[in-house]
Structures are given as structure tokens and as C-alpha cells.
Amino acid sequence: xxxxxxxxxxxxxxxxxxxxxxxxxxxxxxxxxxxxxxxxxxxxxxxxxxxxxxxxxxxxxxxxxxxxxxxxxxxxxxxxxxxxxxxxxxxxxxxxxxxxxxxxxxxxxxxxxxxxxxxxxxxxxxxxxxxxxxxxxxxxxxxxxxxxxxxxxxxxxxxxxxxxxxxxxxxxxxxxxxxxxxxxxxx
Numbered sequence: 001x002x003x004x005x006x007x008x009x010x011x012x013x014x015x016x017x018x019x020x021x022x023x024x025x026x027x028x029x030x031x032x033x034x035x036x037x038x039x040x041x042x043x044x045x046x047x048x049x050x051x052x053x054x055x056x057x058x059x060x061x062x063x064x065x066x067x068x069x070x071x072x073x074x075x076x077x078x079x080x081x082x083x084x085x086x087x088x089x090x091x092x093x094x095x096x097x098x099x100x101x102x103x104x105x106x107x108x109x110x111x112x113x114x115x116x117x118x119x120x121x122x123x124x125x126x127x128x129x130x131x132x133x134x135x136x137x138x139x140x141x142x143x144x145x146x147x148x149x150x151x152x153x154x155x156x157x158x159x160x161x162x163x164x165x166x167x168x169x170x171x172x173x174x175x176x177x178x179x180x181x182x183x184x185x186x187x
Contacts, residue, residue: 005177006129006151006173007173007174007176007177007180008177009109009128009129009173010112010128010129010170010173010174010177011173011174011177011178012109012110012128013110013111013112013128013129013170013174014058014059014060014061014110015060015061015062015063015106015107015110015111015112016049016052016060016061016062016063016111016112016113016114016167016170017062017063017064017065017097017101017106017111017112017113017114017123017127018062018063018064018065018113018114018115018163019064019065019066019097019114019115019116019117019119019120020064020065020066020068020073021039021066021067021068021158022115022116022117022133022135022158022159023114023115023116023132023133023158023159023162023163024041024045024064024073024158024159024163025039025040025041025072025158025159026040026157026158026159026160027116027158027159028040028159029072037072038072039072039073039076039159040159041076041159042159042160042161042163042164044161044164045159045161045162045163045164046076047164048163048164048167048168049062049088049163049167051167051171052167052170053087053088059087060087061087061088061089062087062088062089063089063090063101063106064077064089064090065090065097065100066090067095067119073090074090077090096122097119097120097122097123098122098123098126101123108126108127108128109128110128111123111126111127111128111129112127112128112129112130112131112166112170113127113129113130113131114130114131114132114133114162114163114166115130115132115146116132116133116135116146116158117146118145118146120132120146121145121146121149124146124149124150125149129151129152129170129173130149130150130151130152131150131151131152131153131154131162131166131169132146132147132150132152132153132154132162133154133156133157133158133159133160133162133163134153134154134155134156134157134162135147135157152166152169154166
């Protein structure tokens with residue numbers, strides 16, 4: 001792939017792909033005595049996802065992928081006002097995210113990907129723009145590899161607004177590119 005400035009890459013992003021556990025959640029889940037699984041989500045992240053999906057005249061798409069076998073994500077999405085948005089997708093039981101994406105014909109040059117672990121590195125290697133939450137756990141070696149492969153490192157941990165901050169970053173880059181195209185160099 002030919003080198004492009006990050007602002008130009010951001011302008012071409014139409015697909016936001018998010019890992020669930022550790023990125024959209026804090027990676028912690030609770031199992032009740034009735035075997036009900038619960039996870040914690042941040043409303044700021046879902047508000048930002050809605051903003052990304054509803055940009056006028058765009059065909060933006062959001063894909064949330066997880067290896068999880070529980071239904072927490074589906075239950076959370078069903079409660080949202082834009083749950084039936086035609087460009088919001090999620091899938092459970094995805095062991096190979098990169099294959100899942102490529103089987104659907106998604107162009108990597110249009111992808112912004114946010115993840116937090118070794119499992120996400122194959123996608124991070126080919127996505128146009130990558131991000132990760134701040135990794136506050138003691139996963140030093142893994143943390144360094146994910147950080148090294150990220151264009152953006154959130155100041156927030158997963159499940160605490162990291163996705164919202166990444167989406168805001170994408171919007172800032174897109175706006176900067178538009179200004180550069182109009183001849184404004186120092187923005």
C-alpha cells in the first residue's frame with residue numbers, strides 16, 4: 001500500500017471495527033449464581049458510535065466483533081435507539097477477525113480498527129488507522145506490542161470512553177484533511 005498521510009487515511013475511513021472485550025468493555029464480566037453474564041459498557045462510547053453511523057451523506061459502517069459466547073452485546077445494542085441501523089453489525093463467536101472481515105469484502109484502506117490484545121494484531125497490521133485503549137492491567141509485553149501497532153492510544157481504558165475518544169480522533173483527522181485540501185497548512 002502506498003504511503004498516505006494519516007489525515008488522508010482518516011478521510012477514507014468508512015468502516016469502524018471494534019473488539020468487544022477490553023475495548024468496548026473493561027474486559028471484566030460477572031457471572032451470577034443463575035449463570036447470567038453481565039458486562040459494563042460506557043454510554044459515551046455508544047453515543048460516539050451513533051455519531052459515526054449518522055454522519056450525513058456517508059455510508060459509514062460499524063462492526064463489533066468478539067469471541068464471547070454470551071449475549072451481553074446483543075442485549076446492549078437492542079436497547080439503543082439506532083439498533084436497527086442498517087450499517088451496524090455485530091457477531092459473536094468470531095475466532096479469526098481478519099478472515100471474518102475479508103470474507104465480507106471490506107476494504108482495509110477504509111477501516112479504522114480498535115483493539116487491545118494479541119488477537120487484534122492481524123487486523124491492526126492492515127487497517128488504515130488503528131487505536132487501542134490505555135491498557136491499565138499488568139500485561140506489559142502485550143501492551144507494548146499493541147501500543148507499537150497503534151496510531152492512536154486512548155487516555156481511557158476499555159469500557160471507560162476509549163472508543164468515544166478514538167472516534168473523536170477520527171473526526172478531527174478528517175476535518176484536518178479537509179482544511180489541508182482547501183490550502184490551510186498550519187491547523
